[in-house]
Amino acid sequence: MPxxxxxxxxxxxxxxxxxxxxxxxxxxxGRVVDSTGAxxxxxVVTVEGTLLRAAAGPQGxxxxxGVSAGLHTVRTRLIGYTPGSAQLTVPPGGEA
Numbered sequence: 001m002p003x004x005x006x007x008x009x010x011x012x013x014x015x016x017x018x019x020x021x022x023x024x025x026x027x028x029x030g031r032v033v034d035s036t037g038a039x040x041x042x043x044v045v046t047v048e049g050t051l052l053r054a055a056a057g058p059q060g061x062x063x064x065x066g067v068s069a070g071l072h073t074v075r076t077r078l079i080g081y082t083p084g085s086a087q088l089t090v091p092p093g094g095e096a
Contacts, residue, residue, distance in 0.1 A: 025065070025066050025067060025068060025069075026065075026066070026067035026068060026069060026090040027063065027064065027065050027066075027067060028047070028063075028064045028067050028072075028074065028088070028090070029061070029062060029063040029064065030045075030061070030062060031056070031059065031060045031061050031062070032045065032056040032060040032062065032076055032078070033060050034081075038060075039056065039057075039058065039059035039060025039061070040056055040060045040078055040081070041056055041057065041058050041059075041060060042055055042056060042078060043055070043056040043060065043062075043076055043077065043078040043081075044056075044076065044077045044078070045062045045064065045074060045075070045076050046074070046075050046076075046077075047064060047067055047072050047073075047074055048072065048073040048074070048075055048085075049072075049073075050067075050068075050072075052064050052066060052067060067090050068090065069090050069091060069092040070089065070090060071087060071088075071089050072087070072088055072089070072090060073085055073086070073087050074086055074087075074088060
């Protein structure tokens, strides 16, 4: 089974690019891709311990708004792939 992975702030893993941008409550966005770099439409990205989630669009892109400052675990799932996860910190003010 192929494996989903999370790339956090430029690390060289394969499946999910996570970037934090400025906003009062924070925003996480990125792209879910397979090992060849192809976008994975329909992959579900969740922020553990919250009700926040998004489904990846046609090129694997996703955008999650309203993320509180602090340490979060982001998980990604798609049928036929091994789930992936990564921990990241949303700083106060949502800027990284």
